[in-house]
Amino acid sequence: DAKTTQPNSMESNEEEPVHLPCNHSTISGTDYIHWYRQLPSQGPEYVIHGLTSNVNNRMASLAIAEDRKSSTLILHRATLRDAAVYYCILGQSGAGSYQLTFGKGTKLSVIP
Amino acid sequence: NAGVTQTPKFRVLKTGQSMTLLCAQDMNHEYMYWYRQDPGMGLRLIHYSVGEGTTAKGEVPDGYNVSRLKKQNFLLGLESAAPSQTSVYFCASSYFGRGGDTQYFGPGTRLTVL
Numbered sequence: 491d492a493k494t495t496q497p498n499s500m501e502s503n504e505e506e507p508v509h510l511p512c513n514h515s516t517i518s519g520t521d522y523i524h525w526y527r528q529l530p531s532q533g534p535e536y537v538i539h540g541l542t543s544n545v546n547n548r549m550a551s552l553a554i555a556e557d558r559k560s561s562t563l564i565l566h567r568a569t570l571r572d573a574a575v576y577y578c579i580l581g582q583s584g585a586g587s588y589q590l591t592f593g594k595g596t597k598l599s600v601i602p
Numbered sequence: 603n604a605g606v607t608q609t610p611k612f613r614v615l616k617t618g619q620s621m622t623l624l625c626a627q628d629m630n631h632e633y634m635y636w637y638r639q640d641p642g643m644g645l646r647l648i649h650y651s652v653g654e655g656t657t658a659k660g661e662v663p664d665g666y667n668v669s670r671l672k673k674q675n676f677l678l679g680l681e682s683a684a685p686s687q688t689s690v691y692f693c694a695s696s697y698f699g700r701g702g703d704t705q706y707f708g709p710g711t712r713l714t715v716l
Contacts, residue, residue, distance in 0.1 A: 522701040533606075533692050533707030534645065541702065577644065581701035589660070590705060592637075592644030 493517070494578045499597040502568045510563040510596055512578030517558050522581035524590065525552065525563045527574040534577065534592075537563065573600045604628055606708035608693050614714045615683045623678040623711050625693030633696045634676035635660075635705065636668060638689040645692060651676055683715045 495513040502508040514523065525537040538545055538552045540561075545552040551564040565572055577595040609624040625634065632653050637645040647660030651670040665687060667679045676695075680687060690712050694705040 520701055524704075531710075533694075533710050534705075535707070536704045539702065539704070581703070589647055589650070590645075591661075592646070594642070594644050 493580055493591065494593055496576075496578050496593065496596045498594065499599065501599045501601060502565075503601050504570060505567050508565040508568045508572070508598065510565075510576050510578075510598065511560065512562070513560045514578070514580055515559045517580060518582075520582075523552065523554060523558075523561050524579045524581050525550070526577045526579065526590075526592075527572075528577070528595070529571075529574045537576070539581065568598075568600045570600050570602065573598055606693055606695055606706050608691075608708040608711050610711060611709070612712045614716065615680075616716050617684060619683050620679070620681050621683065621713075622680075623691055623693075623713075625676045625678070625695075625708060626674055627676075627693075627695040627706070628674065629695060629697075629706065630673070631695035631697055631706075632673075633698065633703075634670065635694040635696075636666070636676065636678045637692045637694065638662065638687075639692060639710075640689050648678065648691075683713075685715045687713065688715045689713060 524539040526534040528534045540552045553562045575595040575597050579590050606627045635650040636648040639645045646662050649668040654673040657668045669677045690710045692710050693708040696703045696705045
């Protein structure tokens with residue numbers, strides 16, 4: 491079972507910041523927090539990941555709570571191309587391979 | 603650098619027919635994965651491989667077989683297709699199997715079983 495909780499859907503206006511929340515209250519000390527997104531009719535695409543500290547890259551920022559039980563993906567200026575399903579996933583190591591357990595994600599709609 | 607490619611993109615099968623889906627990656631990744639995605643759902647892991655010649659079961663392995671004869675290729679086989687296997691199939695690869703690694707996904711194969 492997926493061990494993260496996300497809202498089913500969110501809306502944002504174009505060119506405004508978007509904060510996508512994720513709860514992962516059962517996270518263990520070795521779990522990484524990953525975010526992927528899936529545009530319509532495409533495969534998932536890596537967005538960002540982190541362990542304990544906040545992370546930034548050219549796509550987004552990841553803010554991780556001090557207790558690591560929640561995180562927020564921040565898109566600084568939403569564009570129409572950011573409309574997608576965003577998945578918050580815990581990267582767990584087990585049985586020789588880390589497995590990504592996908593939930594239903596958050597469907598982000600961007601309003602022009 | 604093509605990344606992860608999948609063949610075919612679309613396929614329609616009749617119940618009981620067999621087929622093989624091919625995944626290829628050109629990033630020299632050790633780990634490869636097969637997922638399925640049903641409408642409105644997240645992805646579920648079918649099988650994965652931690653290196654050439656190895657395979658392991660994921661969350662939903664029944665009805666599927668896999669082979670990794672070459673490092674760059676990961677094949678998913680359906681021996682006797684069933685309507686419940688109608689889905690979109692995604693292949694992915696990664697450098698190594700630790701929690702901080704990134705998986706790179708292919709564009710998917712849309713399979714319909716009548």
